[in-house]
Amino acid sequence: METVKARTQPELLKILKILDKRMALPVKHKQHILSMEKGYEGEKLFDSLLETYLEAEVLVLNDLLLKVNDQSAQIDSLVITPETVYLYEIKNYRGDYQMKDRQLLTLSGKEIGNPLTQLTRTTSLLRQLFHQWHADLAVEGAVLYVNPTFTLYHASPKDPLILPTQISRHLKKLDSQRVALNRNHRYLADRLLSKHRTDANFHQLIPQYDYQSLRKGITCLACGSFDIQLKQRMSYCEKCEYSCSTDDMILEQIKEFKLLFPQEKVTVKKINDWCGSSVTRRRIPRILGQYYSKTGLSTGTHYV
Ligand SMILES: [Zn+2]
Known part of the structure; x- marks a missing residue:
């Protein structure tokens, strides 16, 4: 087949x-x-x-x-x-x-x-x-x-x-x-x-939502919990003990942001806020630069 x-x-x-x-x-x-x-x-x-x-x-x-x-x-x-x-x-x-x-x-x-x-x-x-x-x-x-x-x-x-x-x-x-x-x-x-x-x-089957009222932070890929221990390389969930690379965990949060807000430009600042400001600042531009294309100049930089 x-x-x-x-x-x-x-x-x-x-x-x-x-x-x-x-x-x-x-x-x-x-x-x-x-x-x-x-x-x-x-x-x-x-x-x-x-x-x-x-x-x-x-x-x-x-x-x-x-x-x-x-x-x-x-x-x-x-x-x-x-x-x-x-x-x-x-x-x-x-x-x-x-x-x-x-x-x-x-x-x-x-x-x-x-x-x-x-x-x-x-x-x-x-x-x-x-x-x-x-x-x-x-x-x-x-x-x-x-x-x-x-x-x-x-x-x-x-x-x-x-x-x-x-x-x-x-x-x-x-x-x-x-x-x-x-x-x-x-x-x-x-x-x-x-x-x-x-x-x-x-x-029509999705309830109204807006960015401000959504809870920010990094969520577990397996159980959705916010109880995440972020480490340099591997991170794990305190609730279900799921663990994966920290990059993968952050990438998933970026995908979620893009899915919920397809019209929004993806910037370092926004993703940092979306992740609950829990990630070191250098890490987010590195991940975005690695997996997405950078576009726009200086202050208007965003990733697609
Ligand atoms: Zn979990």
């Missing part, structure tokens, strides 16, 4: 996690972080299963957001095989669930929604797109429950659901196709990639 588009942690999740460390985040955003983290873990688990089972020549594109006929189609994983394109909606639910009147419910009856609604829509949009592109490949979609603890009662075998116990069999079936891919498959992958859009609406 070849990964044409790798999965990365969603930008929204990254930003919310930084804010969670540095301000009192409203509960609904904290819950959003938890559910996004759970979803992301599930997707990563599926990626590792693909790596394990797929030796055949297939192309994998993750996290695609396509606009088709003015409608958005979000695809967790898409696998291009010689004759069929498979798209997966990945769910990382744990525990026992039941299907009733095509709705997914917990055993106590709490409604989770119809897992097939979005899948049907996305599959249909992808078929329309392939039709417009004259791409003669079948499209098959499935909701894939990746968590090994997930159990589903009363599911119909006809529904396009892949349960944890069926994943390996499904992937082995995909792997058994020994026909080679050709130029057209690669062209299709490139075309899908070029059609991918970043989600412009995700800013």
